[in-house]
Amino acid sequence: MANEVAGEPRPDTLKAAALESKAWPYEEARKLLKRYDKGAPAKGHVLFETGYGPSGLPHIGTFNEVLRTTMVRQAYAAMSDVPTRLIAFSDDMDGLRKVPDNVPNAAMLAEHLGRPLTKIPDPFGCHESFAHHNNAMLRAFLDRYGFDYEFLSATDCYGSGRFDEALKAVLRHYDAIMGVMLPTLRKERQATYSPVLPISPKSGIVLQVPVEVVDAEAGLIRFDDGGETVTQSILGGAAKLQWKVDWAMRWVALGVDYEMAGKDLIDSVTVSSKIARVLGARPPEGFNYEMFLDEKGEKISKSKGNGLSLDQWLTYGPQESLAFYIYREPKKAKSLHMGVIPRAIDDYWQFRGAWAAQELPQRLGNPVHHIHDGAVPAETLPVTFGLLLNLVGVLGEASADQVWGYLANYVPDAAPERYPALDRLVGHALAFHRDFVAPTLVRRKPTAAEAAALRDLDAGLAALPDGDTAEDAQTLVYEIGKAHFGKEALRDWFRALYETLLGTSQGPRMGSFIALYGVENSRRLIAETLAA
Structure with missing residues (x-):
């Protein structure tokens, strides 16, 4: 039945198999077993992190990183008793560099370029700031999917002093960090680069200016702010770090053990890992995934x-x-x-x-x-989504109840309460057809040869015995195709069926479609096609 779950193996059996599995989440999790081969870390747990920059609306790429990291976390839990945590971190103190193309009130946002994202008004008018709006969207989706995570905000971590000790360490190792960063920059950028980005006390903008370390233990720096020399602390949210340095500092301050990143960030991971070592910590494990296009x-x-x-x-x-x-x-x-x-x-x-x-x-x-983290539901799907789409395509504007009425032709016990997953797919099929399939459907007239084959198919369907028609109809379709097109050109026959009856260049197993749509309805469809 729908909510029943297949039996699960014993934990020791699962652990043994997981240690040998070549599935990528287990391969990734084994990196963490090696990292802590003598037992749990001093903090008592293994920390996974995903990062998100809320300068634009969350997209599937963001969700992708949390999902894949969760799968590695689950795989690790199958092999180790060490507790784990997952942090979804928002870099919301970053200064807004450009106005996104897909948000309202662009002119208003442009007035706030350079300011931290949590200090910029929400262009949608429903949250405290632009970052708060985007963070809320991200959390709502992660909550909807049921992820187990803790949300952290850069603004909160910097402002509360949580990062203060790590920031002092950055100042103590300022020259060594510059030694890592400068070779990665263009010559003109080297002249103005600083790992520390002070926030202007006058404009509130995140400044990209050279700084001088005045007192590392007090967190004091000196910099030029619009022609005025300012001495200011970087603690308590008065500054943030350039992102590669920020990434490394965050790993160190939070004790991050695992974080994955896109292939486009391979060089950044390398640089941030060097900086983490400069700060006296081991960089996290992880891997680089390819990008969505x-x-x-x-x-x-x-x-x-x-x-x-x-x-x-x-x-x-x-x-x-x-x-x-x-x-x-x-x-x-x-x-x-x-x-x-x-x-x-x-x-x-x-x-x-x-x-x-x-x-x-x-x-x-x-x-x-x-x-499903090993708890795979036992409900089966009696028809494919592709077949559902073809049915809806023939029905045109139809309701879910009408679709279920046709499903009864194919599935003897068809009912939404018995097949809830199928019921949800009916809704998806209706929406997909309405928005994307219907505008593209064009049924063409059959050629003379195709029309002759269709008339024979109609006659064959009329002669089919009552009962299970899917296999009988499929056999009939094959035999007529071989008789009219030859065995070598059956593909032409099937394409003709799809294009003349369904209005698409590709389609389902025709026997299954005829059984689902019904023999009499299929004959009526053939008649309409021949009369066109």
Whole structure:
């Protein structure tokens, strides 16, 4: 039944299998086992972190990092009894460098360029600041998905003094940090670079100016602020760090053990790791994943708003399908657009259907094991999402109740309460068809040869016996195709069926579609096509 979960292995059996599994979350988790091979760290837990810059609206790339990190955390928990924590960190003290393309009140935001994101008014008018708005969006989505995490704000950590000791360490090792950073910068940038970004007491802007360390233990620096020499503390939120130095300082101050990052940040990870060592700490474990691309092959950007939003995916597909798409091949660049959703849904259900019968090593390599943390629901899906889309495509404007009426042709016990996951997919199919499929459907006229084959198919359907029609109809479709097109050209026959009956270039297994849509309805569809 729907909420039943397949039996789980004993913890010792799972641990032994996980230690040998080649699934990437287990491979990543074993880095942490090696990191603390003598037991728990002094702080008593292993700390995972994900970072987010709230200069734009959260997107799937942000969610991707939290999900993948959570999967590594779950994998580690299967192999170790050491407690874990996950921090979702918002770099919301960063100065706004450019106005995002996908937010309202751009002119107002432009007036606040350079100020910390938590000091800029919310262009949407519903939160304390722009950063508070974006942070709330991120947390709402992470909460909706059910992630176990703790949210931390850079503004809170700097302002409360939580980072003060680490900031003093940055000043104590100022020259060594400059020695790491300067070789990575262009010559003109080297002349003005400082790891410390004081916040102007006059304008409130995060300044990018050279600084002089006055007293490391007191946290004092000296800098020029619009022609005036200012001596000011960097403690208590009066300054922040350049982000590569900030990243390293954060690892040290919080005791971060694991953080992954996109492939575009490989050099940044290397530099920040060197700085963490300068500060006397071991940098975290992690790996670099490939980036998501939009339909044009361009990198998804939160400031551009290209690619899919979180809400868009969840309008047209369930959460599990998004998690499935994110899990697979993390080191391979993947397109992220509306067209990938149907395939992700069906692939998820194919892997889910196979999970229960698999041996434990195969289960641990199955994406659904990591999506559901080993507690994979037992509900099955009697039809594919692709087939649902084809049904809805033929029905046109239909209600969920009408779709369920047709499902009864194919699934004897079809009912929303018995198949709640299928019921949710019906809603997704109706939405996807309405917004993306319907505008593209164009049924063409059959050629003379195709029309002759369709008339034979109609006659064959009329002669089918009552009962289970899917296999009978599929056999009939094959036989007519071979008779009219030859065995070698069956692909032409199927394409003709899809283009003339369904209005698409690709389609479902026709026997299954005929059984789902109903023999009489399928014959009526053929008649309409022949009469067109």
